[in-house]
Amino acid sequence: MLLAGVLPLLGAGPVAGSPPVPGRAATVPQCAALAGMRIPASAMSLPTTGGLVESVSVETAQVSGRTVTYCRADADLFPVDPSAPDIRMRVDLPYDWNRKAMMFGGGGFDGTIPDLAENVPFGPADQPVPLARRYATFASDSGHRQNPASPPSLDGSFGVNDEALDNFAAGDALKKTRDASLFLIRHAYGTDPAEVYFSGGSTGGREGLVVAQRWPRAFDGVISAFPAWNNLSEGLDLGYLAQVLSRPGAFPGPEKQTLLHDRVVRACDGLDGVEDGVVSDPSGCHFDPHVLRCPGGTDTGPGCLSDPQIGAVVALSSPFRWPYRIASGETGYPGFPFLAGADMRTPFLGFGTTAPADPMPVTSGYGFQYWDQWVKYFLTRDPDHSGLDVDPRHPGEWLDRISRLSTVEDRNDTDLGPFARAGGKLILLHGAADELVSPLSTTDYYARVRGLLGPRTTGTFLRYYVVPGANHANFGTPAFAAAWDSVSALEDWSEQGKAPTNPVVTDTLHDRTRPLCAYPRWPRYRTGDPDSASAFVCTR
Structure with a gap:
């Protein structure tokens, strides 16, 4: 080797x-x-x-409709450890x-x-x-x-x-x-x-934050979308949710997921001034899943939720905290906004179409399969170990290993001052209806950066946008399939000092536009054509 x-x-x-x-x-x-x-x-x-x-x-x-001639070079970089892959x-x-x-x-x-x-x-x-x-x-x-x-x-x-x-x-x-x-x-x-930029989403979004944190002079600008920055912390939540959904009768099938989604949207859609299938202010959407409770709490069909299913839905949309310390300093994960307009009709990224089990089905949610792989190869390093056999609330013999892994997987350094002083610019994006990486988590990271560096300094190099109705990577048929020319925005900001001003995001599935509001603002309907961004105003 x-x-x-x-x-x-x-x-x-x-x-x-x-x-x-x-x-x-x-x-x-x-x-x-x-x-x-x-x-x-x-x-x-x-x-x-x-x-x-x-x-x-x-x-x-x-x-992109242009004829491009280019040289492609494939290379291998060799490891120090001869048993490691290139x-x-x-x-x-x-x-x-x-x-x-x-x-x-x-x-x-x-x-x-x-x-x-x-x-x-x-x-x-x-x-x-x-x-x-x-x-x-x-x-x-x-x-x-x-x-x-x-x-x-x-x-x-x-x-x-x-x-x-x-x-x-x-x-x-x-x-x-x-x-x-x-x-x-x-x-x-x-x-x-003359300029070197980075762009990525999900794990790639996390990687964008990694380069800004660890090598602040390596890139002039970063586009980080739906970043899984606290990878271990999210994994612990996913592991807990996998256990909850694997309990007898707790898993809501696709019909019940659609029921829940439709009822959440019905309850919260108009709070922004227009009914358009998009919940623009998830934080203002309050929905009690108990209104869908089956008579007596037992499962009587696709038109209601049993008590175990309501418990699972509450667990999915609630913060998860663990009663022990890990080296990264993280103490929990904020949960997923399934009750705030998330599109549950993309089951691969969310619940999945079948409950988590051992062995983990490929029809279970992506996050549960991710957790199962993590347990087998990152945590226990035993491919026969079931992800359902590790309790994130009480990991027992695995606590020290979890703590060690948190130091490499939770990339939570919020001091982006060196990146800012080097002239770096960061555009942070997240869909409000993300099923796989919680937008609440990205909001948490942004708040930490702002709290450390202050609003003025943060505003000189960072913009954070939450896109209502957008899901994880525009997967499937989201309520709002987001499209924005962030590359030109980053170029203007990095190369000419022109920060993004009143950007507009397009919904490519429904031929409409919305203002792309910098967090914590969100688009409220004012007057005019509801398919035009000009009909909305960014508000708190």
């Missing part, structure tokens, strides 16, 4: 650090020169044993380069290289994606390969290796990939990017 990582560094290939060809156009990549190039360990600020460009090719494709990474280097670079984050447990021609989270379809704007784009698999037999982004088996776990959970692979990518960009174009 050690030789597999070291021998490529001793083989033939361009010498790392060799100068670019003099006089060549800085906007055209020297693709052939990257073939077989060795990436020295010294090019990365974190320990590796170097890397190697495994393949290069010149591609031409239609991207980091696989990719860089797309466009012709007519705009002198900017964009790194993409992953999702779930990662394990695959994101599509470098993708859009940013909640990005608009009528504007070009970064590669079509001639950004150099790059990303990695975060240091392990997804098992093709596992559901996408739900393979946690790499967690048995400490270096692989740190690459993913602590974010080490992010900096290694960033450094190696800029090394290749420099050799392809003969110059560094």
Whole structure:
């Protein structure tokens, strides 16, 4: 295993650090020169044993309706631990380069290289994606390969290796990939990017906060959407909820989930001044699930909820606290806003269509499958251990391991002052109806940053937007399929000092717009066409 990582560094290939060809156009990549190039360990600020460009090719494709020619370079970064997997990474280097670079984050447990021609989270379809704007784009698999037999982004088996776990959970692979990518960009174009940005959602949103916290000068701007920043804390809540929903009679099936969703929307939809299927102020929505109680509390069909099902719904939408200390300092998770307009008709991300069980069904909710993998490979490192056998309220023998993992998984440093002083800009986004990562959690992180740095300093580098009706990554058919050109907004703010002013978000499924209100404001209907943002005003 050690030789597999070291021998490529001793083989033939361009010498790392060799100068670019003099006089060549800085906007055209020297693709052939990257073939077989060795990436020295010294090019990365974190320990590796170097890397190697495994393949290069010149591609031409239609991207956002534009013909884009680019050089694709695939590389491996080799670990220090010979038993750890390589980091696989990719860089797309466009012709007519705009002198900017964009790194993409992953999702779930990662394990695959994101599509470098993708859009940013909640990005608009009528504007070009970064590669079509001639950004150099790059990303990695975060240091392990997804098992093709596992559901996408739900393979946690790499967690048995400490270096692989740190690459993913602590974010080490992010900096290694960033450094190696800029090394290749420099050799392809003969110059560094003028700006380097990061964009990601969910795990990728968490990764965006990781880079701002740990390496405040590495990126000029970050788009962090629905970030799972307190990954271990959320996992404990998901583990508790998995146990609750696995109890006899507690799981509400899809028909009951739809019933609950429809009744919540019916109760709270008009509180913003217009009935449009969107609950604009979830904090003002108060719904008692007991109004759906079946006669006598026993399950009598899809038109009501039994007492065990009401208990499960209350648990899902309530804060979860644990009666012990963990090293990250976190004490709980705020729960999910299922009773505040969440779209329960996307079961894969929420409840699932079947109850959690052992073995964990692929038809259970995504979060419960995530927890099960975490227990098997991060916590117990025993693939035969059931996630339902670990009680997050009373973990017993696993408490010390949970506490240790919290130091790498809960990325809760709220002192973003170094990032701000370096000129960094952060756009934070979350859908108010997110089924998988609670928007209440992102609001908690924002409040902590604001409480530490103060409103004035926070306002110089951070904008936080909660999008009513939007769910996790526009999955399925959300009440509001959010689309906003955050890339242009970030460019204007970072490069010209023009902070976002009165932004407008589009619902791509329902052909309507809303003001994108900076938290804690939300859009209240005033007068005019309810499908137009001009008919709404941001209010507290």
